[in-house]
Every structure is written in structure tokens, then in C-alpha cells.
Amino acid sequence: GTKVVWFRKDLRLNDHTALAKAIDNAGDNDSLLLIYQIHPALIENFTPRHDYYFQTLCSFVESCEELGTPLHFLYGEPEEAFNDLLKTEEVEEVYFNYDETGFGKRRDDLIIQWMENRGIGVFPAIDHHIHSAREVNKKEGGHYKVFSPYFKQWQQLDKPKPRKIDHEKLKRLVIDRENDFVTGRKRYEHLVGKCQGKWGGTGEKDALDRLQWFLEGAIYDYDEDRDFPAVDGTSLMSRYLRTGAISPRTVYSKVMEETDGRKQQKGIETYVQELAWRDFYNMIYYFYPDADDLEMVQKYRGLSWNEDEELFRAWKQGRTGFPLIDAAMRQLNETGWMHNRLRMAVASFLTKDLLMDWRLGERYFSEQLVDYDPASNIGGWQWAASTGTDPVPYFRVFNPTTQGERFDPHGRFIKEWVPELKDVPKKYIHEPGKMSDSDQWESSCVVGEDYPEPVVDHKTMRKRAIEMFKKET
Ligand code: FAD
Numbered sequence: 001g002t003k004v005v006w007f008r009k010d011l012r013l014n015d016h017t018a019l020a021k022a023i024d025n026a027g028d029n030d031s032l033l034l035i036y037q038i039h040p041a042l043i044e045n046f047t048p049r050h051d052y053y054f055q056t057l058c059s060f061v062e063s064c065e066e067l068g069t070p071l072h073f074l075y076g077e078p079e080e081a082f083n084d085l086l087k088t089e090e091v092e093e094v095y096f097n098y099d100e101t102g103f104g105k106r107r108d109d110l111i112i113q114w115m116e117n118r119g120i121g122v123f124p125a126i127d128h129h130i131h132s133a134r135e136v137n138k139k140e141g142g143h144y145k146v147f148s149p150y151f152k153q154w155q156q157l158d159k160p161k162p163r164k165i166d167h168e169k170l171k172r173l174v175i176d177r178e179n180d181f182v183t184g185r186k187r188y189e190h191l192v193g194k195c196q197g198k199w200g201g202t203g204e205k206d207a208l209d210r211l212q213w214f215l216e217g218a219i220y221d222y223d224e225d226r227d228f229p230a231v232d233g234t235s236l237m238s239r240y241l242r243t244g245a246i247s248p249r250t251v252y253s254k255v256m257e258e259t260d261g262r263k264q265q266k267g268i269e270t271y272v273q274e275l276a277w278r279d280f281y282n283m284i285y286y287f288y289p290d291a292d293d294l295e296m297v298q299k300y301r302g303l304s305w306n307e308d309e310e311l312f313r314a315w316k317q318g319r320t321g322f323p324l325i326d327a328a329m330r331q332l333n334e335t336g337w338m339h340n341r342l343r344m345a346v347a348s349f350l351t352k353d354l355l356m357d358w359r360l361g362e363r364y365f366s367e368q369l370v371d372y373d374p375a376s377n378i379g380g381w382q383w384a385a386s387t388g389t390d391p392v393p394y395f396r397v398f399n400p401t402t403q404g405e406r407f408d409p410h411g412r413f414i415k416e417w418v419p420e421l422k423d424v425p426k427k428y429i430h431e432p433g434k435m436s437d438s439d440q441w442e443s444s445c446v447v448g449e450d451y452p453e454p455v456v457d458h459k460t461m462r463k464r465a466i467e468m469f470k471k472e473t
Contacts, residue, residue: 001092002175004085006035008104010097010127010244011060012204013067013170015162017127022095023169025123032173033089034064037074037081038187046191048336052199052370054191056243059203061188067167069174073184078111081184088180091120097244098124100133101285102292102374129279130248131157133286136279143287145389147280154276159256162249199239199336199370207240211251215258222267229328229339230413235271238371239337241278248275281379284389291378293359295387299472303387305357314455315350316364318418321447321454323430324404325349327417334417336370341407347384348398352465353456358385386469394469397462404430420451 005022013019022032036057042050064071074081085091094115099105108124115122126132136154137143144150178185201210214235218225225233240246252275259268288296295301314320318329328342338346343365350361362381366372382388392398408414411429415422421432423443428435433447433454440446447453 001090002031002033003173004033004035004089004091004094006037006094006096007060007071008036008096008099008244009242010247011056012245012247013063013069013167014165014204015247015250016097016165016244017125017163018095018097018123019170020163020165021123021125022093023166023173025093026169026173028172030173031175032170033175033177034069034071035074035085036071036184036188037076037078038184038191040076042191043187046194047367048199049367049369049372050191051195052202052239052336053243054195055197055199056202056239056245057188058192058195059206059245063204068171070176070178072177072181073188074181075184075187078107079114082111082115086118089177093121093123095123095125097127100126100128101282101289105289127247128244129282130159130252130275131279133283136283143283144280145284147277147390150280150283151273151276154279159252160249162247162253201236201239202243202245204245207237207246210236210240211246211254215254219255219259219271220262220265220267223270224267226270227341227407228413229331229342230408230410230416234340236337238373238376242371242373248278251275277379278373278376281375284379285375288389291382292362292374295385296382296389297387297391300387300469303468303472305351306355308354308356311354311455312356312360314452315346315354315356315361319452320349320456321433321452322349322353322400322404323411323414323418323421323432324408325400327408327414330417332365332368336368338369341403343380344384344392345398345400345403347381348392349400351381351385352397353400353458353461355461355465355468358382358387394473395466397465399458399462401430401458418451420445 003022003026005019010016026032061071074085076084099108112122112124131154136150136157144153201207218233222233225231237246237251241248255268255271259265262268285291316329318326318333320326325346328338328346331342332338347358347361350356351358358381362377365377369377379388383391386392386394404414411426414429421429424432424435424445425439425443428439432445432451435443435447445451
């Protein structure tokens with residue numbers, strides 16, 4: 001019989017739990033088939049996120065070919081796709097890295113049942129996090145809701161080591177069935193043809209190169225630099241963790257190896273804490289499976305958010321008249337990534353300054369972010385909207401102008417992304433509306449013409465936001 005390894009958001013050939021298990025369990029006479037299933041919904045709804053993902057898949061296909069272990073494509077809903085496979089292949093066992101939350105979990109739970117009903121051995125592995133959803137528990141039982149005690153406990157646990165993959169054995173076991181998968185291959189090529197290829201690094205090699213760069217220097221200043229969007233001071237691992245081009249175990253263990261002896265250093269501590277936030281939000285989503293659509297805090301489920309197409313459009317396009325917010329949204333629209341400080345600022349702006357539903361923002365991010373991860377994104381949005389389990393308090397509303405003054409003091413980031421403001425003097429870069437007529441003329445930025453007036457008054461909206469929450473508290 002054939003053992004199948006089904007790849008999904010784990011597009012790599014190293015430190016891969018399901019692949020390691022399949023190889024370990026295989027005898028010399030077994031064969032291994034590497035599979036990717038293309039979901040039909042993709043063909044209709046191909047967003048920038050998918051664009052980036054398919055480019056990563058492309059890099060992965062190349063890596064597989066280089067090693068001589070080809071990846072094969074199925075097409076259709078999972079049951080349909082595997083039904084097709086069963087027509088030509090005697091499948092004995094299927095290995096994959098199990099999704100603990102969201103759409104992935106629903107898909108996996110169904111397909112496990114489906115396979116078991118057909119007598120196929122299913123091996124779902126836990127792989128996507130340093131500590132999975134049910135590993136970090138309170139001493140008295142139950143799960144954490146607040147990050148800092150969670151993190152204390154997280155630090156206490158032994159960290160899993162990267163999984164070694166025996167590539168030589170893999171090469172001996174893998175079979176090539178190219179001719180049986182022509183339809184799937186065509187679908188794959190069709191989708192790859194749609195990719196625009198403008199999002200930067202993809203795949204395992206780029207992930208390792210960037211991590212190496214980060215560990216050679218930037219990590220030691222991470223605790224300070226990570227707040228300044230004009231500085232290239234973060235690891236940019238999120239896209240690689242999302243597509244699985246690198247595993248979180250590898251990231252963690254490389255951090256520990258490379259920085260050996262300097263563990264108390266603040267930059268490293270802060271970085272490790274960020275990796276733990278990723279685990280934390282996965283755990284939260286596991287225990288709040290409705291959080292994609294419902295406020296985690298019950299009493300906030302009836303908040304009456306604004307509905308205003310025009311304001312929402314201004315936010316999406318980066319035309320709100322608040323320079324930092326606009327620069328951030330344009331960075332997202334152009335590059336598929338946004339700095340963490342800015343994600344907090346724009347999410348706060350949408351929910352507290354425009355009083356608009358966080359779900360709208362969450363969904364927009366889900367289309368645009370190359371690193372879109374439902375657990376972290378929902379976690380981040382409910383944090384900003386003050387509706388999560390460990391959120392920013394509703395009475396501490398970010399001021400979009402002072403955020404700019406603090407975190408982009410010279411306006412370097414703003415000028416990079418909002419070219420209309422590039423000649424505005426530093427003094428006015430966060431409030432271009434304060435320029436005199438002649439200043440506006442001189443800097444070729446007439447507010448209201450070249451660059452929008454602020455779409456709302458922050459002070460007024462701040463008050464309204466606080467009142468809206470107070471009513472429910
Ligand atoms: P670094 O600063 O180098 O951090 C290292 C890694 O730690 C990241 O790659 C990420 O895996 C993890 N991490 C860091 N901060 C967080 C955090 N707050 N929550 C969870 N994990 C974190 N991150 C995503 O990966 N996908 C998302 O869809 C996403 N949506 C977000 C939405 C909002 C509203 C907010 C406020 C944050 C969101 N984040 C999301 C978290 C964070 O902004 C990104 O992980 C980070 O900006 C990615 O850049 P980096 O890899 O250079 O991060």
C-alpha cells in the first residue's frame with residue numbers, strides 16, 4: 001500500500017512532523033506519495049494572500065523537484081479529491097499536520113472521519129506551534145485568558161526540538177505518478193499563472209536567510225527597534241510561519257543556538273515573547289472557536305458599530321487624512337505586510353475613531369495580508385477593539401497623531417508611503433492641515449486637494465467610543 005503525505009500550510013521539507021512520521025513508519029517496500037489538494041474556492045476568490053501563498057507553493061514544488069521527490073496535485077473538496085486518488089492508488093495511510101482551529105480544524109475533523117470509514121489509517125500530527133493549544137494550562141486546571149501568566153507557564157515547559165528528516169530514505173520511498181495527476185497539475189499551473197510575484201521572499205531558503213540576517217544583529221536591538229516602522233528591525237518571519245516555509249521549532253532553536261550565552265539580553269527575551277503570542281492566540285481561538293464572528297467578551301456582543309461605506313473605503317485606501325494611518329494602509333496594499341505597531345494603530349483607528357465593526361477590518365486583512373493567520377488576526381483585532389480576553393482597555397484610545405509623533409518622529413515612514421506629503425516640513429508631517437496656505441503651496445500639498453482633510457475629529461470620536469463601551473459595561 002501507499003502512504004500519503006498531505007501538505008497544506010507546512011510547505012517545507014525540513015522539521016516537518018507529519019513527513020518525519022511517515023518516513024519513520026515506512027518499511028523498505030512501502031511507497032510514499034506527496035500530495036497537495038487545491039480547493040475550488042480558490043479559483044473564484046484569488047486574493048493577494050493567495051497570490052503570495054501560491055508563490056510559496058511554487059518554491060516548494062521546485063524544492064521537491066530538486067530533491068527528486070515530486071509533489072502531486074489533487075483538485076476539489078477534500079472528499080472529492082481523495083475519492084479521485086483512491087481510483088488509481090491503493091492508499092493505506094495518510095499523514096498530515098493537523099489544524100487545531102477554524103476552517104482547517106473543521107476540514108480535518110471531517111476528512112479524518114471520512115478516511116477512517118474507508119479503512120484508511122490517518123495520522124494527524126501536532127506541528128504548527130511551539131506549544132499547541134492544549135499544552136499550556138493553569139496549575140489548577142483550565143486555560144489562560146491573559147497573556148502574562150500564560151507566558152510564565154509557557155517559559156517553564158521544555159521546548160520541542162526540530163524534527164530531523166531522513167532525506168535519503170525519503171528519496172528511496174517516494175514514487176512519481178505524474179501521469180495520474182494531470183488535472184490537478186493543470187489547476188496548479190492555472191493558479192500560478194495568476195500570481196503577480198511582487199511580495200518578496202518565499203519558501204524555505206528565503207526564510208532561513210532572513211532569519212540568519214536577523215540573528216546576526218537586529219535581534220539584539222529588537223526590544224527597541226520593533227516599535228519604529230521606518231526601521232527594518234523585525235524578523236519578517238510571519239509570512240514564512242504562515243505558509244510553513246519554516247517551522248516555529250526551527251525559529252526558536254536557531255534563536256537559542258545563535259544567541260547562546262546572551263539569553264538575558266532584552267532583545268532576545270522580547271523576541272521569544274512574540275513567538276509565544278502566536279501560540280497564545282492559537283490557544284485562545286481553540287477555546288473561542290466562534291471568535292471569527294463573535295466578541296470573546298459576551299457583554300460586548302451588542303455594540304452598535306457605525307455603517308459607513310465611504311469611511312471604510314477611506315480607511316482601506318489610506319485616505320483618512322491621518323498620515324500614519326494612511327501610510328500604514330498603503331504599505332499593506334502595496335506589500336501585503338504591515339508593521340505590528342501600525343496594525344495596532346489602524347485597527348484602533350477603524351474601531352475607535354471610525355467606530356466601525358472590527359469584523360470588517362479582520363476580513364480586509366484576511367484578503368491583503370501575506371501572513372494572514374486567523375488566530376493571530378482575530379486575536380489582534382479583538383485586542384484593538386477591546387472585545388478580546390486580554391485587550392487594550394476601552395478607555396485607552398490610541399491617538400493616531402501622537403502615535404505618529406512617537407513612532408515615526410521624523411516622518412520617514414510616512415514620506416515613503418504617502419508621496420503627497422514628501423515635501424511637507426517635519427513640523428507638520430503628522431498634521432499637515434496645520435500648515436499655513438503658503439507652506440501648503442511651497443510643499444505642493446494643499447490639504448483638501450492633494451491630501452485629504454482628516455475624515456473625523458479624534459477628540460469627538462474618542463468620547464463617543466468610550467461612551468459606546470460604557471453603556472455595555
Ligand atoms: P516579529 O516582530 O519579528 O515577530 C516574530 C514573530 O512572532 C512573528 O512572525 C509572529 O509569528 C509572532 N508575533 C509577533 N507579534 C505577534 C502578535 N501580536 N500576535 C501573534 N503573533 C505575533 N500576525 C500574523 O502572523 N498574522 C496575522 O494575520 C496578524 N494579524 C494581526 C492583526 C492585528 C490587528 C494585529 C495588531 C496584529 C496582527 N498580527 C498578525 C501580529 C503581528 O503584527 C505580526 O505577527 C508581525 O507584525 C509580523 O511581522 P514579523 O514577522 O516581522 O514580526
